[in-house]
Amino acid sequence: MKARSLLFDLWGDYIQHVGGEAWGSTLAAFVAPFGVSEPALRQALSRMARQGWLEVRKVGGRTCYALSQAGRQRIVEASRRVYDGRDTDWDGRWRVLVYSIPEAMRQRRNDLRRELIWTGFAHLSHGAWLSPNPLEDSVQALLRRYGIEDYATLFVAESVGNLEPAELVRRCWDLEAIQASYDRFIARWAPRLASAEVRLQSDEERFVEEISLVHDYRKFLFVDPGLPLQLLPSPWRGHDARNLFQTYYQTLRPGALRYLERHFEPTG
Structure with a gap:
């Protein structure tokens, strides 16, 4: 189990419910039973901070870690999907995201693709992604996060082509x-x-x-x-x-x- 993934697990399972932040020494005690060394822990925390998931503050000679706004949004959504465990009803509509992102912004485009898969979208065709779930707010937050609002459009449709819903699902997933x-x-x-x-x-x-x-x-x-x-x-x-x-x-x-x-x- 990698230290970074383990930290996301710990925040979702416990830390978010007790204030959302923890001392580095507390995190070290939590990851020690999994064989994660302190250097590996520090490296994972530093990486998560660079990626914008964590905020870091110093208190005397100690270091405290808290989720950033993006981190909180990710943990809340992940926790809902992991722990809630309820089937949702379909409103009969599809969310279709279409984008054309310049090659100069390739990294942001790749990051967006990974986020869309995690969110539950499927690749429909070149530059087009599909989901039957009401993810409008999540998608808009993603576009703002990566600064690509001007390159993407989200549609809500009752049908996509002439395919039946079951056939469309089988084609995409x-x-x-x-x-x-x-x-x-x-x-x-x-x-x-x-x-x-x-x-x-x-x-x-x-x-x-x-x-x-x-x-x-x-x-x-x-x-x-x-x-x-x-x-x-x-x-x-x-x-x-x-x-x-x-x-x-x-x-x-x-x-x-x-x-x-x-x-x-x-x-x-």
């Missing part, structure tokens, strides 16, 4: 591959849930298991676009994976919280 990813998640974690009471004897072990579970489940943010219920095939293995995640998470949470609270030092 590899649903069989997503189903297979959920099967692998279930195959890994169902036996661990069944044996947890015997295997996990300490709060530290439950904490490590919980964050590992969250980390593995959070990967679906980059795989599953969160399609509305009406556009999902039946049966959908994502439902089984979600139920497994929520059950195991609630099983591990009391012990993990005890560990987190034992090592968390308030910054205020």
Whole structure:
């Protein structure tokens, strides 16, 4: 587990709920059970600050880290998708983003593509992306963040070409591959849930298991676009994976919280 990804997990799972900021020493205590060294932690924190996810402040000889506005928006959205776990209803409309970004802004264009995939958009054609979800505000925030409002237009449409919704979904997303990813998640974690009471004897072990579970489940943010219920095939293995995640998470949470609270030092 890379230090940067682990820090995002920790902020989403705990730190955002206790003020949103933490001392460097607190973060070191949180990542130590995962084998992350202090130099690797400092490097990850520095990188996250350079990328605009974190804000850093000095208090005496100590360093405190807090999410930036962009970081808070990312964590709130990720937490909703990971922990909320409810199917959404489709309003029957598609969001189509069309852009033409100059080659001189290639890096921003590449960054936007990655963000669109994470948000749940699919590549429709050259310079065009598609989602059935009401992501207008998220898209506008992305365009502002990268300074490309003048190069992109977001449309809301009731149909795209002459394709039926189910056919359009199959064309844009590899649903069989997503189903297979959920099967692998279930195959890994169902036996661990069944044996947890015997295997996990300490709060530290439950904490490590919980964050590992969250980390593995959070990967679906980059795989599953969160399609509305009406556009999902039946049966959908994502439902089984979600139920497994929520059950195991609630099983591990009391012990993990005890560990987190034992090592968390308030910054205020």
